[in-house]
Amino acid sequence: MSQFDYDLFVIGGGSGGVRAGRIAAEHGARVALAEEYRMGGTCVIRGCVPKKLMVYASGYPGQIHDAQQYGWEATAGRFDWSKFRGKLDAELDRLEGAYRGNLGRSGVTVYDQRAVLSDPHRVTLADGQSFSAAHILVATGGWPFVPDFPGSDLVMTSNEVFKLDEQPESVLVVGGGYIACEFAGIFNGLGTKVTQFYRGAQILRGFDDEARGHVADAMRARGIDLHVGCNVMEVKQVEGGLWVKATNGMEQVFSKVLYATGRVPNSAGLGLEEAGVVLGRNGEIKVDDYSQTNIPSIYAVGDVTDRVNLTPVAIREGHAFADTVFGGTPRKTDHELIPSAVFTQPELGTVGLTEEEARDAGPIEIYAAAFRPMQTLFAGHDERVMMKLIVCGNTRKVLGVHLVGDHAGELIQLAGVAVKMGATKEDFDATVAVHPTMAEELVTLKTPVRTA
Template sequence: MTAFDYDLFVIGGGSGGVRAGRIAAEHGAKVALAEEYRMGGTCVIRGCVPKKLMVYASEYPDQVRDAAAYGWEATLGAFDWGRFHGKLEAELDRLEAAYRRNLDRAGVKVFDTRATLADPHSVKLADGSTKTAKHILIATGGWPFVPDFPGSDLVITSNEIFKLDALPKSILIVGGGYIACEFSCILNGLGVDVTQFYRGPQILRGFDDEARDHIADAMRARGVTLHTDTVLRKLERGPDGIKATSGDGSIAQYDAVMYATGRHPNTAGLGLEEIGVTLRENGAIAVDEYSQTNIPSVFAVGDVTDRVNLTPVAIREGHAFADTVFGGTPRKAEHDLIPSAVFTQPEMGTVGLTEEAARAQGPIEVYVAAFRPMQPMFAGHAEKVLMKLVVCADTRRVLGVHLVGDHAGEMIQMVGIAVRMGATKEDFDRTVAVHPTMAEELVTMKTPVRTA
């Protein structure tokens, strides 16, 4: 029998890789993990966590304004990026240390270095040493994509936005996905003059059309200069900033330009192709429902597989892998009916099918409520929330729920349980409303606004 150094070697210290390594070790496996940057991956270091903290920071101007409307003597001074950023870095340090402690407690050996595949059972570290393992797990996540165009070297991405020494006074954000839209709202809330270009007809492609329209209108009302059907042709460094030329030839100047035009699986230079691992056209690792590649000893989880690129999904995939391979309990991570949130302002929560996707599958009923909620209405704001149910006309099952408004992410987590359980419209109707809340509209909409 061949003796391996480890039962499992994990390449990548993000949420999926760390969960897989820790659970495998708890199942009794001898585990090692290599991470070339910081433990915690995209979510903890340059994604969900720092982004959400920036969301919180950006919301305080609205809160102070509302406090004054409610009778408080409230004023707000200037935002101190340096002060906030120092606390942000301290929090990321704390979280990274917690990840390391959890791995250490589980008995996982950590190598703080780059690792690549030498063969189906061998990993080569940057110091030239080689470690062997019965199983290898790739969990290297994704990386921001910037196309090659004149001046592309002048842009920053969602990686660098957290590392700025100072906030720009103005910024152009290119892209229409959730990362671009979230940072447009964040920076707008922090006092930056924000312009956003998106080449398509509407932002947030893939989400429900009615919700997309609602968010785009609200972003513009809050001060984001949003241009759809617009492309960026070139960038040039000027004496006072970056000069941007758009597709129609118009020119404007910004202090910074951020590209958020998608992320690619982080597989380049790992040695995957050399040992025969099948990659899809975009570089994603092709895996089966148990996260196994075409090479039996090599597995992959998380964004590097480009299945559903969300941190909780990577964690589920990593845990399922460890239970399957080392825990004696074959388990698959489910990739349907996943609740998710987009932390724009206003926030969006969604689960299940969009109206457009549901309509393509059969007859549906659509229930919609758009209204001014109590708290901001009292403060004199015109912005509305959106509550939407998409229902199968035949089975009465709720196929999709789409919420736009404050705390939509919190609400959709609870609604996601009902949708996964197969709740019908009548189940929603039988549920007594909590009054006065925004969420009560989910159980009080009685008449469909349209059918299809």
């Protein structure tokens, strides 16, 4: 008989924690999991899934316009926010049920309340129950960060945006990362008047500079009033909405203000420091390649570790942890060459090095093209797709792929396979094009546009 109540206690019911708990249970471990809000975590409940459904909803007016250009008699009418909200809530309920069902079938005991660490082998629930565990896994994700300024309590974050009772007539989006840019595109597509502030010189910091500029130009062309080098000084509640004063001298009233100025690890108040766990400067849990903290019995996966903050990465980290600790198969999660997509409008897909990163690593060749794709060209659009390959001048390996355009997220998944396998520019060239497609440009870029 074990001296512990459980072999594993997971704190957090998001993608990483649920995968870890389920796989550990399938390996024969006695597992419990505590979640204080809703099962599914940020991605399922207030992130990737509802966001992508809103992206789909916001894209239909443009599709209807294009349909007219192709000869269809079609009109958009009015967007029914309440109808969409009802269907969205029902879909999230379904997904949460699926998560619970998978845990139940695996034999995981679920506690629907907050849990904190009492010591390296014990957790205490909000109702006072206390359990011992041989291993504790913290998978509590991240939390939106809002800086402190006059009126900061009046703004909303991505946590609240999915719960709006009605569509705002106007919205100020503050931030320049992928969440801010995605929501700017969503509200703009739905017909809300969108203004966006970003304090930096260009949106989407950390992505390829050329791709960032391409997305920013397209966002402005689609009607988003984007201001860079600009920040909020003050917000006040007034008749008709929220009055905002900006650093560029602008004063304006908006129906809503959405802050998307980054996320921080959700590690506060969990008893981690009291248990001796080392945290980083921003509250991230420091772990090794096997997701183990400096306290041998305590592990952490996902955004709370602030390694690569993507849902599929959290899932892989959780799975690798369970295989390592309970499956007898030590496994590290590979954090290199991870494809990702930003669901701006147009989309951005990326894998590997940016041009700026690659320049510092050695000689490179840049292959790039910007063109008007067939489908939207016929409909009268001026917007261009951008495709870019970064090639090592010595090994000929493709070091990075950056795509801007419709379906870039779908395309980058497959390009990511090639880059992960170490494909060279000649491997791309040897692949016959699929015609007529946008993606064929990836294998028909013959001459570098520049070298460095």
